[in-house]
Amino acid sequence: MNSPTPRRTVLAAALAVAAGTAVPAAAAPRPARPAGARPPKGVPALxxxxxxxxxxxxxxxxxxxxxxxxxxxxxxxxxxxxxxxxxxxxxxxxxxxxxxxxxxxxxxxxxxxxxxxxxxxxxxxxxxxxxxxxxxxxxxxxxxxxxxxxxxxxxxxxxxxxxxxxxxxxxxxxxxxxxxxxxxxxxxxxxxxxxxxxxxxxxxxxxxxxxxxxxxxxxxxxDVPDRFTVPASTPGYAGELAVPRYSQEIHKGQYPQYDNGGEAWCSPTSSQMIIEYWGRRPSAADLAWVDPSYADPQVCHAARNTFDYQYNGCGNWPFNAAYATTYRDMGAVVTRLRSLGDLETLIRAGIPAITSQSFLKTELTGAGYGTSGHLMTVIGFTGAGDVIANDPASPSDPEVRRVYLRREWENIWLRTKRYNANGKVVSGTGGVCYLYWPAHPSEHQRRALASVGVRV
Incomplete structure (x- = not known):
């Protein structure tokens, strides 16, 4: 559950621990600001x-x-x-x-x-x-x-x-x-x-x-300031995207040369879910090297093709983004978002996000684990505003879809400081995520990406 080498704030989540159907938009998308523009008055640019x-x-x-x-x-x-x-x-x-x-x-x-x-x-x-x-x-x-x-x-x-x-x-x-x-x-x-x-x-x-x-x-x-908590946001959208569900845990012990599967594969497992959401997947020839007895061989393929030989793991974020763009007409970035409102804007436009968070077992109701860094895929929001996530740290594919309490989830994602199990102050991830989209997105998707500072 810990990274093999020391990493700073953003990188605490590079390796893991150890879950639809599209719903119509509840409201029109919020107006998009030009990419790179400063946030509204009173909101600091981070x-x-x-x-x-x-x-x-x-x-x-x-x-x-x-x-x-x-x-x-x-x-x-x-x-x-x-x-x-x-x-x-x-x-x-x-x-x-x-x-x-x-x-x-x-x-x-x-x-x-x-x-x-x-x-x-x-x-x-x-x-x-x-x-x-x-x-x-x-x-x-x-x-x-x-x-x-x-x-x-x-x-x-x-x-x-x-x-x-x-x-x-x-x-x-x-x-x-x-x-x-x-x-x-x-x-x-x-x-x-x-x-x-x-x-x-x-x-x-x-x-x-x-x-x-x-x-x-x-x-x-x-430049995200030190913070243990963030202000609670107000729900603004309810809907869910039909993103495939893959568990990292069913791969435990597979391919030791690529960090042994299981809890080390949260990042490539999340990447593969979104790549396939966009209709891309590896060919049979691409997967010919995988042991045919293994389920979800495309997850093994993603792990192999994101593996960083220096880091000795699959959690290098730009390598994951670059892997996504090896598929036909895909674009990708690693960025930070300001709020769950940003995620709601993206989900409304049909764009799921891979987010990074670290937390104690007691800080995220229903997770059943704690982690010094984990990647999961946000696919929607309930009517109450809670987060619907495809969490690869699940025992099986059908169990990947999870619903996490909004207030708990946004705080563990957006904070930059937290206390670990020993009471020591350690880093949080400060809203880190990576986004994948078609290289030629719809105008709605283009506006949504622009509203979070990503120029397509």
């Missing part, structure tokens, strides 16, 4: 989302061998090698030569001077290709961060690929990379990350015409 997705976005950056490609889904590809480099994979100990090209975003000045930043990407990496994402930041005192590697990623797991990996422990004494999160070491000092660029490097086997294709590159910057 999160800034920025992503590069359009042809103009890709053209605005600085490229060395990378090229923007137009079309219905614009992207970035490796057009010509800018050079070659040798890379020794720390997990296979194999050294290989790769051609590469790079793209660096313009400087983005965050509307929220940040204590934490998480990057994300939506991409396709054929066998024999991979990519790296770096954060190049500037602190509020004008000094620069190192070029922090936020992930080395490939969608595959074969001999032609590297092993996807985070790079824990990068630090300059003022900030540190905790798996997939940049964090200021001493938030009380007032130091913040004021602005950043993202650098994307695309790699391929030399002498080939292979290329990764990246459709989205972005980051969430946040």
């Amino acid at each position: 999160v800034d989302n920025r992503a590069w997705t359009s042809y103009a976005d890709w053209r605005s950056g600085s490229a060395a061998g990378a090229r923007a490609v137009p079309g219905r889904r614009p992207g970035l590809v490796l057009a010509r090698p800018a050079g070659r480099t040798d890379y020794t994979d720390p997990h296979t100990r194999k050294t290989a030569t790769w051609e590469y090209a790079s793209w660096t975003s313009p400087v983005h000045r965050s509307t929220v001077p940040a204590t934490e930043v998480i990057t994300h990407w939506n991409a396709h990496t054929p066998a024999g290709t991979w990519l790296q994402v770096e954060l190049l930041g500037t602190y509020s005192d004008g000094t620069a961060t190192p070029a922090y590697v936020m992930g080395r990623w490939t969608s595959g797991d074969g001999d032609a690929d590297i092993r996807r990996t985070s790079l824990d422990g990068q630090s300059d004494g003022r900030s540190t990379i905790y798996t997939d999160t940049f964090a200021v070491d001493d938030a009380a000092s007032g130091l913040r990350l004021a602005s950043y660029r993202l650098r994307l490097t695309l790699y391929r086997t030399p002498g080939t015409r292979l290329t990764p294709t990246v459709w989205r590159l972005g980051a969430m910057a946040s």
Whole structure:
């Protein structure tokens, strides 16, 4: 139930512990604000989302061998090698030569001077290709961060690929990379990350015409204040989405090389539920490697394809989001939301959310467990405003659908501080979630995403 390596606020929920039918909207959707706009007067801005997705976005950056490609889904590809480099994979100990090209975003000045930043990407990496994402930041005192590697990623797991990996422990004494999160070491000092660029490097086997294709590159910057409780919200919508139900617990002991199934697989199990809600699923060929005696082999597939070889688990959030976008025309982000009202807006538009929370057994009625970090899928709200969740920490698939009390659930999700079983103050997750949607959403869905700061 605990992470194998120390992680900060956002990452407390990367690994798990150890549940419809669509209902018509109860009311018209609330008006959407432009993506990235500040919240209404009196509500502090806690999160800034920025992503590069359009042809103009890709053209605005600085490229060395990378090229923007137009079309219905614009992207970035490796057009010509800018050079070659040798890379020794720390997990296979194999050294290989790769051609590469790079793209660096313009400087983005965050509307929220940040204590934490998480990057994300939506991409396709054929066998024999991979990519790296770096954060190049500037602190509020004008000094620069190192070029922090936020992930080395490939969608595959074969001999032609590297092993996807985070790079824990990068630090300059003022900030540190905790798996997939940049964090200021001493938030009380007032130091913040004021602005950043993202650098994307695309790699391929030399002498080939292979290329990764990246459709989205972005980051969430946040500064959520310390809080043990949050104000109670007023229910605003009742409805439920028909999301498939999968239990992580039926996989206990499966595939030790991918963290042994069971309670370690909450994140990929949640991801697979939403991927299939959107009508995407792995092919029979994709699943041919799975033991045919195992139920729900697609969950095993999701675990394998989200596994972070440095973190030694399936809970790397950008890796889960990136996995979702390996399916046809899918988009994904990791972000933070302000309230259950934000979740109601998304559910009303047909968009379920994967949320992160940590709690004692006594803090969530009906869960039957406590956790230092767990992912579940919010699929709706009852008439009383309580949360309907597909909770993968359930003994079987039919038992996955759960109803949790609104007040309990919103507090364990939105707080940033809590007491553990020993009475020690530890971190909460501060409203972290990740969102998956079709790459070409409806206008209603587009407005809903914009209202929570996500530009599609």
